Amino acid sequence: TQLLEQSPQFLSIQEGENLTVYCNSSSVFSSLQWYRQEPGEGPVLLVTVVTGGEVKKLKRLTFQFGDARKDSSLHITAAQPGDTGLYLCSGEYGNKLVFGAGTILRVKS
């Protein structure tokens, strides 16, 4: 059982559509991070959410942290082919990062 349950595992959509990726846990996290990874490269940090109920926006990406700090979501508006990649949520657990299983997003033009 993973500490962070991420869904969906795979998403294939058309350019211009909206999507949401979820990251859920039964444990409370002091913060959660979202990363994006392209094939053959390391993950790149997108955002850190710290406060319960927090909403952060990064251009067309909106990140939410649940009130109880057990879950987070990533919403992408009007997805573009450049958004294609593996999205990972993570949180600090015992001085190291734990990761969700990842969401492979493919945006078709």
Added chain:
Amino acid sequence: GAVVSQHPSRVICKSGTSVKIECRSLDFQATTMFWYRQFPKKSLMLMATSNEGSKATYEQGVEKDKFLINHASLTLSTLTVTSAHPEDSSFYICSAGRLAGEQYFGPGTRLTVT
């Protein structure tokens, strides 16, 4: 953001040989670095925590004699895959960060063992 480099980016080696991968934090000092292994289209699997000046902490199921980690300075950690076999072929990634919850990842090393 902080920069972490990895070298080499790709390496092909013969079965039975050893391969060393370097991970450097370029603009900050890191007392702790992490080494991950990643299979195609899968999430990151933590292998070990590299501690500057002391022994690495390995995750369950990771052979410490197989994957040697040395964190000799505050900016450099190395992972040596000893007596490599084809099943060791994978994408290896390191990370470092000022905060455990916010890591900066290297670009990864693609290891192919023939």
